[in-house]
Amino acid sequence: MKKTGILLSTLLLAASLLTACGAKQEAAPAANGAAAEQTKVKVGVTAGPHEEILNKVKEVAKAQGLEVEVVVFNDYVQPNQALDKGNLDANSFQTIPFLDKFNEDHKTKIVEVAKGVTFPMGLYSTKHKKVEEIPEGGVVGIQNDPTNRARALLLYQAAGLIKLKDGVGNKATPLDIVENPKKLEFKELEAAFLARSLNNVEAASINTNFAMEAGYNPKKDSIFSETSDSPYVNIIAAKEENKDNPAIKKLAEIYRSEELKKFIDEHFQGAVLPSW
Structure with missing residues (x-):
């Protein structure tokens, strides 16, 4: 009986050691995987x-x-x-x-x-070849998100169509227009829709990616554009x-x-x- 008890204890100990070794071997790949470089x-x-x-x-x-x-x-x-x-x-x-x-x-x-x-953001029109041709009281499109809207208004100002309050910069809204000699009406639309809405406005400010997506060449088709030093x-x-x-x-x-x-x-x- 003693011999049988000793043998059983030995077998249990060996099994325990094998299980422990096995657990360590299984854990190793997980650790290596966590450290692997993202590809x-x-x-x-x-x-x-x-x-x-x-x-x-x-x-x-x-x-x-x-x-x-x-x-x-x-x-x-x-x-x-x-x-x-x-x-x-x-x-x-x-x-x-x-x-x-x-x-x-x-x-x-x-x-x-x-x-x-x-x-470079540009002004586009299917009705006019020059900014000067935009008529008095004309409806023009601008982006409705705050950053692009301000950028568009600065573009209209650079084109000589409006003047904004001093210092408004990237926070400009149509309420900041202090001079609008042609009495233009600014229609706000989602940036992606402006290129598709050109037939309904006299002109619109359009981001280059959406202009190109609509088939316009920003260099050839815009009637006014930001310069290469745009911020x-x-x-x-x-x-x-x-x-x-x-x-x-x-x-x-x-x-x-x-x-x-x-x-x-x-x-x-x-x-x-x-x-x-």
Whole structure:
């Protein structure tokens, strides 16, 4: 009986040791997996040039071991909402003034990772070839989101059509117009709809990505445009806690490479300007 008890104890001890060893071996891959470098990023863009640029980034990144999934949106709100909720790793569609306003309004912490390209906003018309031809009392279109609305009003001012209160800058609204010699009526629409509404207005301010999506060439078809030194540079953005993610840093590095700069220059022929 003693021998049987000793043998049973020995077998139980051995089984216990094997189980313990097995548990350690199973835990090791999980630890290694947690430390593995991220090799895929999901990036939100608006349809049009941003989408085309990111598809080129995707192509270049694949050869460097980074998989880029491009998610396309048709407005300026959803890309930041999706990023804040963790459904995206980064996005590329907005200027710093727009992001600052979004963070303020939605209590989010989305930050700039890198500067990308500049899309000069322009005035477009299917009825007139020159700004001077816009008639008195004409209805003109502007964007209804605060940042682009202010940018549009500054563009109308630069075109000599209105004058704004001194110092209003990026916070300008139609209420800040102090001179309107042609008594223009400003109609606010979503940025994506302005290009489709040109037949219903005398002119409209249109963001380059939406103008190109509608088939307009910003360099040839706009009747007035921002200059190349526009402060409205588009950025690659991420949540604050994720801005130093190596995969996102690599995404930005590829975006700002000479290969992408050449692609942008050749593909858009001056309608989109690399800002690096």
